[in-house]
Structures are given as C-alpha cells and as structure tokens.
Amino acid sequence: MSIDGVILAAGLSSRMGNYKMTLELRQKTIIENCIEAIYDYCSNIIVVGGYNYNMICEVLKPYRKITTVLNENYKDGMFSSIKTGLKNVRGNRFFITPGDYPLIKKDTCEKMIKCKADIVIPVYDGEKGHPVLINSNLINDVLENDKYESMKDFINSHNFKTVPVKDKGILMDADTPEDYAQIRIECQ
Secondary structure (H helix, E strand, O other): OOEEEEEEEOOOOOOOOOOHHHOEEOOEEHHHHHHHHHHOOOOEEEEEEEOEHHHHHHHHOOOOOEEEEEOOOHHHOHHHHHHHHHOOOOOOEEEEEEOOOOOOOHHHHHHHHHOOOOEEEEEEOOEEOOOEEEEHHHHHHHHHOOOOOOHHHHHHOOOOEEEEOOOHHHHOOOOOHHHHHHHHHHOO
C-alpha cells in the first residue's frame, strides 16, 4: 500500500508579513520541516504552490520524492489548491496538510497509518489537527462534487476516525509573527 503526501504552499502569507514557507526553523525552512514529518512514509509528495512558486521549487529541489505543481488559481483559496494536489495523487492513501505546520512529529504519522479508516485525523488535547490521512478512493468525491465548499465540509460529511496523539505540533501553524515566535520557542 503506497502513501502520497499533499502539502499546501500556495498562499500569500499575508498575516505573516513575510513569506512564511521559507522562514528559517532548525536550520531549514518551515516547509521543509513540515515535509520531514511525512517524508519517510510517502512514495510521492505533491507540493502545491502558487504565490512565490519559483522560490518553493528552488527550496525543494534536493528532495527526490517531491513534485511541485502550480495552482494558477491559488487566489481562489485553499480548496482550489487541495483540488490541484489531489489530481496528482497516485498512492492508495495520502496525507494532506498546509505547509506551515512545521512541528508535526513523525510518530504521529506512523500512528495514523496504523489506523484503518477512510479518513484519519490526529487529536491533541481534544482538538483535531493536521495532517489528515485519507483513502484515495475518496478523491473523485472531492473533485467532482460541488456541494463541498472546503475540505472541512468534505471531511464532516464522511465518517472519520480520530487518533489521540501526544503531539502539540498538529495544532501549531505559522500564520502570524506571534505563531512563528511560539513555534521557535517550542523548538528550543
């Protein structure tokens, strides 16, 4: 059974004030830290870019499992990037996460993989987080169904299982300078 990854990295980073995907964390970029959590478990990782697409391509050049794809409609929002990424999934299952979650632990992904459900969501301290693991047989439902306005709509209209994890990183994204400062503190 093969697993792919879909990393969403197309946004404008408007709340951050700087392009957040390439901010430094642990001698790498935010997006590289995010990718490392799923890298060992995935055969193929699709990074969906938009804003600063060429910069993302350059940063991710050394990673042999990564394919970057351009969402030309990235200004339409994250769901358009999700659909762009899903069109490139080849595995039986796929992880999906925004690229600004740099503290997800590898053992969280391993625990999720062991859960046999169509949709698996990690939970820390009662809160659902990222990444989400989804069976690829659900891709057409996302791509061909206009009733979903977001991935959250899609997930909530299906049965999913939650997996409790000891990983605060599933909840920590780098949207603002304050978020980034907190993430850097967590790394010390």
